[in-house]
Amino acid sequence: MDLEIFHQFIIGLVCNFLVFDCGLHEGWPTPTLGKFGEDDSITLTSDQEALVLSVMYLGVGIGTIMPLICMDRIGRKWTLLLGALPKVLSWLVVGLADSPNILCLGRILAGIGCGISYSVVPMYIGEISSKRTRGPLGTMNAVSLNLGILFIYTVALNVSRFTMAMINLVCPVLFIMLFIWLPESAVYLTQKNQLIRAEEVLKWTLGKDDVQKEFEEVKRIVSGEDKTKAIGFFATLKKASKSPANRRACWIQLILSSAIGVTGAAPILSFQSHIVKQAEFHGVDFTIIATGVAVVISGIVCMAVVKFTGKRRLLLVSGPPFFGSLAVLSTYFTLLEHGVNVKSVNWIPSVFIIIYIVVFGFAFNPLPIAYLGELFSIDMKVIAGVCSVLYYAITTTVTIEIYQKLFKTLGTFAAMWQLTVITFIIWCLICVYVPETEGKSLAEIQTMLSEGFVKRSGDEKRRKPGETDAVDIGVYSLSKVSVVPTLNNSIN
DSSP: OOHHHHHHHHHHHHHHHHHHHHHHHHHTHHHHGGGBTTTBSOOOOHHHHHHHHHHHHHHHHHHHHHHHHHHHHHHHHHHHHHHHHHHHHHHHHHHHOOSHHHHHHHHHHHHHHHHHHHHHHHHHHHHHOOHHHHHHHHHHHHHHHHHHHHHHHHHTTSSOHHHHHHHHHHHHHHHHHHHTTSOOOHHHHHHTTOHHHHHHHHHHHHTSSOOHHHHHHHHHHHHHHHHHHHHOHHHHHHHHHTSHHHHHHHHHHHHHHHHHHTSSHHHHHHTHHHHHHHTTOSOHHHHHHHHHHHHHHHHHHHHHHHHHHOHHHHHHHHHHHHHHHHHHHHHHHHHHHTTOOOGGGTTHHHHHHHHHHHHIIIIITHHHHHHHHHHSOGGGHHHHHHHHHHHHHHHHHHHHHHHHHHHHHTOHHHHHHHHHHHHHHHHHHHHHHOOOOTTOOHHHHHHHHHHOEEEOOOSOSOOOTTBOOOEEETTEEEOOOBOSOOHHHHHO
16 A cells, blocks of 8 residues: 555544544434433433434534634634534533433534534545545545444444443544644645645645645645635625526535435434334334444445446436335325234334335435535535535424424324325436436536536437537436537636
C-alpha cells in the first residue's frame, strides 16, 4: 500500500467514527423503545415515543444549517470536532435521563451532531481524497452508517439503556482524540491564503513531494468558490434556479429524496418491535437483528452491482417488492383489525418487514444519495446537499408523526396503507422522471438535463455527430443531445 492510499484511508477511517455514531443514533429507538415501562424505569406513552423518535430529526435540521455558518470561518476540521461535542453530550444525557423530556434533549443533541456530520464529512473527505480513493472512501460512509445500526440492534437488546449509552460514548470520544491530529482541508487553507500549509497538507495526503498539478487544481476550485461567495448565497441560488438543468435536477432529487423520507423506513424500523408484537409473533429480537443484517448486506450488494446494472434499473426493479411488501403488511393488519384469525401466519409481519428493509437498503436508501453528487452543477452542489439533508429531516419527522397519529386513531393497517400508496406514487414518479446517469460524465449529465424532457420518439432515429443516446426514463426520455459545447449550454 503506497502512502497516498494509506494516509487517505486513515483519514477516512477516523471520519467514519462520526458516521458510525450516526448509525448508532439512527438505530437507537428500535431495540430501546420496547423496554420503556418494562425493563426501563421511564414509561412513555405512544405520543411520547413518537416525540423521542422524531425530535432527533429536528436536531438534524439545526445541525445541517450550522456548517453554513462555521465551515468557512473555522474550517472543515474544527467544524467536525465541534459536531462531535453534541454527540458526546447526547449519549451522557440519554444514558442518565430519568424523564421523557431529558430523553428528548439528548435526542436533539444527537440530531445536531448528526446534521453536522452528514453535511461536512462527505465534503471533507471529497476535498482530501484523490481520484483513486474518492469512490471507496465515499462507499465507506454508507457502510459505516449501516454497521452502526447493526451494532446497536445487536447489542442494545441485551444491555440496559445506560450501559448501551456508555458503550456508544466511546465512538465520538475516540474520534476527537484521533481527528485532532489530522490535517485541515487544503481547499480551506487555500481559501485563507495559507498556501504553504495547504501545500504541506497535499504532500502528506497524496504521499509525494511533487504536488504542483494538484495544488493548481485546488486553486482553481477555490477561485470558482470565491466567485460564488462574492455573489452571495441567495443570489447564487436565484441565478442557478434560472438554469433548466438545475430546475430539472431539483425536481428529480426531490423525487429521490422522498424515496428516503416519506416511504416509511424510519417509523417501520423504529416501531418494528410493536408491529411484530401486535401480530403476537415471538420473534421480535430475531426480526430486529435480521433487519440490521439486511441493511448492511443489501447496501454492500448494491455497491457491487450498480456499476453493471445502472442506478435507474435497480430503482425500477426494486419498486414492486418495495411497495408490495407494504401492501402485504397492510392487508395482514386489515384482516387482523376486522377480526379475521391470522394467527397461523403471524410470521408475515416479521418476514415482510425484513423484505421491505432489504429493498430499502439495496436501492431506495443508497441510490438517491448517489444521484445527489451527479445531478447538480458545481455552484449548486453545496446548496443541494444542505437542502437535501433538511428535506430528509423534515419529511422523516412528518412521516413519523403521521404514522403515529394514524396508528393511534385508526390502527396499524391505516398507517401501513398510507405508506403503501405514497411509496407506489414515488415509484411511478421515478419511472417517469428519473434518468440513468451511470457511466456518464458530469458534463454529459448537465447537457442532457439542460435539453429537457421530450416524448419518446423511438430508437430508429439515427444519431447525429456529437450526440449521445437518449436517456431512458420510462414514459418520457431525455432527447438526444449534443455533447459539443454550445453558447446556450455554456450560459446555462
